[in-house]
Amino acid sequence: MNIDLARTFLEIVDTGNFNKAAERLSVTQSTVSMRIKALEDELGRPLFVRSKSGTQLTAAGMQFRRYATTMVRVWEQARQELALPAGFRTVLNVGGQFSLWDRLLVQWIPWMRTAMPDVALKAEVGSSDQLMRQLIEGMLDLGVMYSPLSRPGLHIEKLLEERLVLVSTRRRAVSDWDEDYVLVDWGPEFRAAHSQAFPDMKTPAVQVGLGALGLQHVLAYGGTGYFPMRVVRSYLSAGRLFEVTGAPEFRRPAYLVHAEDETREDWFDTALDGLRYVASLENED
CATH class of the missing domain: 1.10.10.10 (Winged helix-like DNA-binding domain superfamily/Winged helix DNA-binding domain)
Incomplete structure (x- = not known):
């Protein structure tokens, strides 16, 4: 076929x-x-x-x-493994949303290179929809994303829960409106909770769909916005950003998704354990 x-x-x-x-x-x-x-x-x-x-x-x-899902996955695995250079036993295809590559997945790659130097890595960046499609087609072995969809044959587990905190380049209270507020679209759940928390908020002059872009703008030109604590912690420690007094926090879970396969090899479980370990270092209660 x-x-x-x-x-x-x-x-x-x-x-x-x-x-x-x-x-x-x-x-x-x-x-x-x-x-x-x-x-x-x-x-x-x-x-x-x-x-x-x-x-x-x-x-x-x-x-x-x-059967179609299995066929495509096996074909992609065969195509990747047959193209492996000498010294590698397999290739692990991993994808994540852009915001989750920052710190989390970037730290997992050196962990993998140390723990399993004979496993080659292929990294992809995409939206939740794109990553889910690649997982279904067998193009990815595992994905890390914020909004996975339940699909037959795929296992979904919560990897971490991010704290989205309101930070600013100046010391201020939440009651003081900042004309330089940058609204980052962290997904439908955040949008709903944000609208409920700030029903009278004026329409921000800057709205972005990518957290990293919003943070770069705030750091470069000043302003206020919601960002993951794990990302802004170093800027808070350095005094470049300040938490806004009295501001509500929001939670945003991230998930690990991979195919349900009882015959998978031990190295894959080791890779998953490594990702869970790195996530535990970033996770915040």
Whole structure:
């Protein structure tokens, strides 16, 4: 079976739509339809039922999903391992959201190089949606993200819980409005809690979707914003930032996601334990 057929099948399952699957795969809708027709002919069973409301899996499609996921994952592992340079036994593909690479995953890489020097690492950065798709397709072995989606065959565990604290480049109380407030979009849960805590807040002049960009702006030009304590702790100690007196704190959990595989090798469990250990050093009660 052509591996592209399995990939196409999984994209339709994830998007629920032939058109969206075609966009993700950078092919035409007719190509997607032809691939699914070829797959159904090969299996001898219909896999999807299409309607105005979207695309639904048939009973056979639900059965095949698990096998398709395994096929793609095994293919990607084989492709990576066959391309390994001498001296390495395998490659570990890990992905994380940008904010979680800062300190957390960056510190885990040297831990891995010391603990398992014969395991090559391939690191990716992406959004939660992108990382989940790569995990489903077998392109990633593990992912670290803020908003994972529950999917069959994937294990999700809480890795750490970040404290988002309000900091400023000057000493101030929360009652004093800062015209240079930078609103960082830390996700839907944060947006809801932030709106509830500050119902009368004026629309900030600067709003960003990337925490690192917001922090760089505040440090360079002055201002106030919510950032993870693990990221700003060194700036607080150095006197470059100050916690805003009386400001509410928000919690933001981060999760570790990987495939459920009872046959995985010991080195993978060691890698997970290392990530948990590094996260424990960053975790805040």
